[in-house]
Amino acid sequence: MLRLTDLPRPEPGPGQVRVRLTARPINPSDLLFVQGSYGREARFTPRPDGGTRESGWAVAGFEGAGTVDTLGPGTRGPAPGTRVAVSATGTWQEHICVPGTSVIPVEHGVSTEAVCQLTVxxxxxxxxxxxxxxxxxxxxxxxxxxxxxxxxxxxxxxxxxxxxxxxxxxxxxxxxxxxxxxxxxxxxxxxxxxxxxxxxxxxxxxxxxxxxxxxxxxxxxxxxxxxxxxxxxxxxxxxxxxxxxxxxxxxxxxxxxxxxxxxRMERLDEKELGVLTGEVQEAVARGLPGLEVAERYDLADFRTALERTGRPGRAGKVLLTG
Incomplete structure (x- = not known):
């Protein structure tokens, strides 16, 4: 069951960056994750009071766009203020801490709507x-x-x-x-x-x-x-x-x-991943079809966003913003 809740702002650890997210698409894989039918189980964060697994939380979302706002200790990553695409579990929240390797710096000429859909x-x-x-x-x-x-x-x-x-x-x-x-x-x-x-x-x-x-x-x-x-x-x-x-x-x-x-991504070596990332970034910057956006909803209005996602005949993605 999805619900909206307030969580403490996370602090990045060594090798991590914290990103202030502003947009995330709703993909079929996200819906499978919420339904418990995805290939990976949700990792629940336990409550500080030691509650049960069911009383903890797991955040949905596999990709998004935002701006780096803090680097963790010893992190060699994009500088604060850099616009990035994020590939990580848990993007349906305002702030996320991820390894520096999980973000892709993007050019300012690419729209946030396209950037948030770049990694899947x-x-x-x-x-x-x-x-x-x-x-x-x-x-x-x-x-x-x-x-x-x-x-x-x-x-x-x-x-x-x-x-x-x-x-x-x-x-x-x-x-x-x-x-x-x-x-x-x-x-x-x-x-x-x-x-x-x-x-x-x-x-x-x-x-x-x-x-x-x-x-x-x-x-x-x-x-x-x-x-x-x-x-x-x-x-x-x-x-x-x-x-x-x-x-x-x-x-x-x-x-x-x-x-x-x-x-499939796990089978790519560092060189192959770099070449592929460059090809994807170039294609997105040139206006790759399939990145069209149909509707935008604030995170707090996620129920309406999910309902709209399930309707047939959409001409683009539904995004969660804010």
Whole structure:
């Protein structure tokens, strides 16, 4: 259960910086964390009076934007006053203390709305496109085709000559994706998706799938793969499981794998991380699609923000500000 509470202002320890946060997006991963369905359990801070685990607190939020206001002892980090993107658990609060390596200094020309979304979706999109390494002319099917990550992937993959087929439920969503260079497929059901792929792709099969939905739609996307095609699951918006048949794996030689950003980032060495961070910062500074903002709410109005996040048809993220 989420609730608003007053906490003592944290003091940074050795190697840490304290950031005064001003904006945070509400991402699907945040909602999973709040529901207790995320890949990592919440770390509860016990009450000073020694209360039970349930009476302590854990702060939600995995990214945000703000300004460094204090350095911990011996910290070599961004100087106080530096605008930064923050990648850490617990950003839905006013102040947060994190290792100096968990913040990314940003240029003043980049909006706070874009900065607060820098560390999750743009990194995810870049790594998904990099890991797939599709050749020009290949076809890529994306469920949740109007999502922020999909729009970013379409922008990056189309630039490499990949033919992107984002799946949307409403024709209104298709127009913006067409302007990004995609060929949207309007499909409100698994059967409609299968038919749409057959009508759009000459052989009726695609080279790769990025699935953020699961359930029946994910199953239909998996069936649309060509032999030896690649299926990557990176989300679970439907809350339903995938059905992977042995004959897909054995006879059709389809490969199925999952993508989780924290685990993927852990496999990057320092040099690779530096190069990737530079690429992401450059893309965001140039106006990477998928960073649009629909609505802004103060932290104290988090209930309204969460309710608005759950409504379909949004044209951007809902942010928590203040």
């Amino acid at each position: 979706n743009p990194f995810t999109a870049h790594l998904l496109v990099r890991d797939l390494a599709l050749e020009p002319g290949a076809t890529l099917l994306l469920t949740a085709g109007a999502s922020a990550v999909s729009r970013m992937v379409i922008h990056l993959a189309s630039g490499r000559g990949v033919r992107c087929l984002p799946v949307v439920r409403h024709r209104e969503q298709a127009h913006a994706l067409t302007r990004l260079g995609a060929r949207p497929l309007t499909a409100g059901s698994a059967g409609a998706l299968t038919e749409a792929v057959r009508d759009t792709v000459e052989c009726g099969q695609v080279d790769a799938v990025l699935d953020a939905v699961g359930g029946a739609l994910g199953d239909a996307a998996l069936r649309s793969l060509r032999p030896a095609g690649r299926f990557v699951s990176y989300g679970m918006l439907s809350g339903r499981p995938l059905s992977v048949r042995p004959d897909d794996l054995v006879f059709r030689q389809v490969s199925v794998c999952g993508f989780w950003l924290p685990a």
